[in-house]
Amino acid sequence: MMKISGRVTWCCVALLLALTSVSAVHRELNSITDLKKINFGQSVPKHSLLLLHWFANTVNIDDNNVISLTFDPNSGAYGSHHYGNFEGLLDTVPQGNQYRYYTIGSLSQDQSMQLPPYVARPSRQYEGENRDRIIVRVTEQNTGWQFFRRIDQVYITQHIANHAEYDPDHTYRITTNLLREIGEFSVGPNQLPLWYLRNRFGSSADDFDIETAWGQLACLGLLLYIVLGERHPFTPKSNYKLQVRQQSAYTPDNRQTSWCAALVKCCMIVVVLLIGLFILAISAARR
Known part of the structure; x- marks a missing residue:
């Protein structure tokens, strides 16, 4: 009887563990x-x-x-x-x-x-x-x-x-x-308005605050606010993609072009100043 009882107990334990795992x-x-x-x-x-x-x-x-x-x-x-x-x-x-x-x-x-x-x-x-x-x-x-x-x-x-x-x-x-x-909380050019998502999912989030903090990821910020109940779980760089795109376009050739443009502007300013001084000198000599 004890052996049978022990076997039944082990079977029950194994079954319970299996059911727990499946559930x-x-x-x-x-x-x-x-x-x-x-x-x-x-x-x-x-x-x-x-x-x-x-x-x-x-x-x-x-x-x-x-x-x-x-x-x-x-x-x-x-x-x-x-x-x-x-x-x-x-x-x-x-x-x-x-x-x-x-x-x-x-x-x-x-x-x-x-x-x-x-x-x-x-x-x-x-x-x-x-x-x-x-x-x-x-x-x-x-x-x-x-x-x-x-x-x-x-x-x-x-x-x-x-x-x-x-x-x-x-x-x-x-x-x-x-x-x-x-x-529905997709980010990008086709994202839904925050006010629509807020009303649809019964959120009390402030559209302006979330959009200011999250920028291009505002819909993601709203989703996290709804799920976690936090106003600003984290504040990423809202213009991250734009910044990366601008940085990727910045090459040594672009840098050289920028220096050349700056040098030309400086030369033009110097020329204008010299012309101004020359005109003032002529005016003073005539007096």
């Missing part, structure tokens, strides 16, 4: 309201929000809620590589189908396509120690004239501190609806 990775975040319930900054790095914002504005979502990847994850783009799921963190890949898991967002590996500066080089309070990742399950389809990579599962997760494994207790499945909502 952890299947916790879904379906909206920004769900996102606000995550303890960012304590249990989950705030950097996850920056990575998720970039991802939601990089993939394509069609009218049928089909998510397609816009880059080749096998190339290492945006810190991506194959993920074997050897520890059983996620669902087993269906047999007979071309499904593979990939992780995205490593800041340490060489990248053929770089993450934007606000993700790759955030302020100190947003650094995630390169622990947070996005995991996607991708199926590849060759239509004959186009290679199509379809995503059917998206997760945010993080490495356990000082370990290579991912943390099952802080792995969340991201729904298409949440990706759509985050995608």
Whole structure:
């Protein structure tokens, strides 16, 4: 009886652990309201929000809620590589189908396509120690004239501190609806008005304050304000892209041209002064 009781106890413990693990990775975040319930900054790095914002504005979502990847994850783009799921963190890949898991967002590996500066080089309070990742399950389809990579599962997760494994207790499945909502906070020339986003998601944020502090990244600043409840989580250089563009156009040839132009201006000023002095001297001599 004792042996049977012991076996039953161990079976119950194993079953409980299995159920706990499964429930952890299947916790879904379906909206920004769900996102606000995550303890960012304590249990989950705030950097996850920056990575998720970039991802939601990089993939394509069609009218049928089909998510397609816009880059080749096998190339290492945006810190991506194959993920074997050897520890059983996620669902087993269906047999007979071309499904593979990939992780995205490593800041340490060489990248053929770089993450934007606000993700790759955030302020100190947003650094995630390169622990947070996005995991996607991708199926590849060759239509004959186009290679199509379809995503059917998206997760945010993080490495356990000082370990290579991912943390099952802080792995969340991201729904298409949440990706759509985050995608509304896109940055760039086609971004939506702040007042519209503020009213749509019931925020009390001050449009003027956020736009002044965030500039071109104002929509991202509003998203972080809504999720984290902070007015200014960090204040990046709002004209970063413009500054980079101006600096990249500044070459030694341009510098030489600038010096020549300055020298010509100085010579012209000297000539004008000499002419003025000459005229004054003639006038004085006539008197």
